[in-house]
Amino acid sequence: MGPRRQLNHQEVGARIREARKARGLTLQELSERSGVALSTISKAERGDIALTYEKFAGLAQALGLEFEQLLGRRRTPDAGPVQPISPTFTHRAARSSTTRRTTNTACWPTR
Template identity: 40%
Template structure:
């Protein structure tokens, strides 16, 4: 079975398609040669701000860096697998959350797993409730969270508890009382294409707004 591309492989292929050396790609992207080299050899990943910088300066879609919208033939999925860990996760840091996108080398995923560190403690600090397509399942790994949703009263979830919601409904996850930081594991899914794009755009808006 052919291996799925990592972020390093995607960057290497992008550089090859354009005939750039590492130095030329560094000059175009503003990211040091040593950093790009480590990423290409899968010894380092990039934080969200660096991925956004790459996207803007090289004029490519952010989703291409997550392996989500690469055109591939429609073939039945029979034996795919991906082992996720924080070292290989794609990190996205915002003022409210630190996201760790897992198993990003798999294309055309039906579910998007993400580990999130929740720091924000109030709705006023969070801002507008988030909406996006699909559904999501959230499990509290550690700490305590308060879940705010558009049509329900807030609910507090302790470690080991979980919630399943319609993601089109406005929602926000806040660190609960007496908890400086909570860690949650989320799984997002959608029948529509482009869920990863939607999530990435939400992060970009948060980075600008905050």
């Protein structure tokens, strides 16, 4: 995994404002659709505050957008669908002649 990019709240806020205006919504209308206070949306659009997950999700849903779009991240088109993995996992340290099975989330899928 590469270095983590710092989230720029002004850029995210500008995307929220742009999406809201492109849909012809006022702050009040977006507030009513999303359940997020008008003052919170206004502050977020200016980049003055960071939104909680719940508020960000409400705005994304009300605007009909995915998180990646509001965050300015692009999906890799050639990545393909995510394949489901087996619910049985193996500890990396336990990979030996005797494999221990567990459901620990910090594990690798069994083969």
